[in-house]
Amino acid sequence: MTGQANFYQRILQALPDDRNKTCLTTELGRAVSYSELVATTGRLATRLGQLGVRPGDRVAVQVEKSPEALFLYLACLQIGAIYLPLNTAYTGPELAYFFADARPGLIVGTTKMVPAILEIAQGLGNALVRTLDQDGGGSLMDGLASLEITLSVLETSPDDVAAMLYTSGTTGRSKGAMLTHLGLISNAEVLTQEWGFTAKDILLHTLPIFHVHGLFVACGCAFLSGARMLFHASFDAEKALDHFAQATVFMGVPTYYSRLLANPRLNASAAANMRLFVSGSAPLLPETFHHFRERTGHTILERYGMTETGMNTSNPLRGERRVGTVGQPLPGIALRIADDTGKSLKPGEVGVIEVKGPNLLKGYWQNPEKTTEAFRQDGYFITGDVAYEDPDGYICIVGRASDMIISGGYNVYPKEIETIIDEQPGVTESAVIGIPHPDFGEAVIAIIRPQNPANPPDSALILATLKKTLAGFKIPKKMIFVDDLPRNTMGKVIKAELRKAYAQLLEK
Ligand code: MLC
Ligand code: AMP
DSSP: OOSOOSHHHHHHHHSOSOTTSEEEEETTOOEEEHHHHHHHHHHHHHHHHHTTOOTTOEEEEEOOOOHHHHHHHHHHHHHTOEEEEOOTTOOHHHHHHHHHHHOOSEEEEOTTTHHHHHHHHHHTTOOEEEEOOTTSOSGGGTTGGGSOOOOOOOOOOTTSEEEEEEEOTTSSSOEEEEEEHHHHHHHHHHHHHHTTOOTTOEEEEOSOSSSHIIIIIIHHHHHHHTOEEEEOSSOOHHHHHHHHTTOSEEEEOHHHHHHHHTSTTOSTTTTTTOOEEEEOSSOOOHHHHHHHHHHHSOOOEEEEEETTTEEEEEOOSSSOOOTTOOOEEOTTOEEEEEOTTSOBOOTTOOEEEEEESTTSOOEETTOHHHHHHHBOTTSOEEEEEEEEEOTTSOEEEEEESSOOEEETTEEEOHHHHHHHHHTSTTEEEEEEEEEEETTTEEEEEEEEEESOTTSOOOHHHHHHHHHHHSOGGGSOSEEEEOSOOOBOTTSOBOHHHHHHHTTTTTOO
């Protein structure tokens, strides 16, 4: 860890001396140099200042992946504004919640989403709205090329907030996890080091850049090592394979690996130039791990993290990458498997993962109660992930304390979906669960108890209502009507029983 507090300053420090070098290439063949990165970031920082964005202001961004979207993130860091990226799948009602909670000074959206955004912004006292499209156009960029470049980077304190990402944690509505400059710097430094990134690397970047994985982990390692990125707008197995021969590192959620495995082009010669495949954000199935090794000769390196903490553990670059484990705590991060009082358990005993280190969030935005609940007195953060430590110190995750579902690497909170279904005419109650799915790892399904089992409500109507309100990845892949739901003696629905009963529903 260096003395630099502003993450962008730390990135600038790591850039190669030759700024004409290519920093990233898009799938359309556009090459972006480091000098373009610095210049456009500086101009965007100036533009943000002109628009009245000040240090600590939130800049909410729901745009498609592009080099400009990345520069906007860096520009926010540069001026000490808080970058708030949002999944492009979020609907108007979802955005309304985030905007009302975060009160951004500036909202940047795509031209397509802006009518909906403007409507919400009006209700919030006319927050400023600008557009940024995937081709780099939009009102945010108007006249940008002629702006004088601002080169200064705000000197922030290590615990100043750099970014805010919404996550629901175990219960309730989404909370804004405030991530500090120190948190982002320390995590990017440790990963760059542990995974052996150098300026010789070429990272095939196909992840979205509105989450920790694609933005902080992948881009962080590339920026701090000077590795070039092959920047794909989204993950497509065919297109990814087109670029395998040029790349040395690939990062993805397990769904990316199962989709690659489903493609006959994946073999040892296709992956011959690669030195490292990293997986995370959801459990990697042992069968995916083994099939990938058989087909390519590469052993996927699995790591574990979360929005609130960045990365906590990793299998080793050198040494055994143990299947079914997420490796060992990263340097500088203390990890314990604890009972429900926070007391450390012995190896082999199952408890909740608690972590402590410079990587931790500062707290939840304007939510001191949830912040207090999430931390132990001694500073450990309670992740809610249930695990044990094997005799060699490798961490094996066996479940989650909450009934959160991870579908294709996106978290889904059943309560959010159940609340809407339960409000529909003819519905008494519902239980939303995750069941095994060959593509997404887990898929969302809804088990619904209708008021009149002989005449259940129209599932198409329920689906249509859900689609108006929720992002597509949260929409149940199946809805099942039942006469009753299994309950414990307290009257609570036993979801484990439902998960068991429907486990095979979507398997091939
Ligand atoms: C899209 N769909 C999904 C889905 N993604 N359904 C369930 N789960 C998902 N993850 C649905 C859409 O709503 C749509 O439905 C249909 O699939 C086609 O949409 P698409 O956008 O064309 O899908 P596709 O491009 O195939 O996207 C799938 C995916 C994507 C797996 C490539 O979801 C993805 O990139 N996931 C990565 C998520 C990620 O980066 N997670 C990191 C979080 S950070 P319909 O019905 O409209 O057709 C984190 C911390 C850590 O967790 O440790 O890293
Ligand atoms: P998010 O809130 O989107 O950051 O998701 C974080 C959650 O993803 C963690 O709390 C874990 O439940 C899960 N997760 C991340 N990486 C892994 C992994 N390698 N194996 C199992 N679960 C993981």
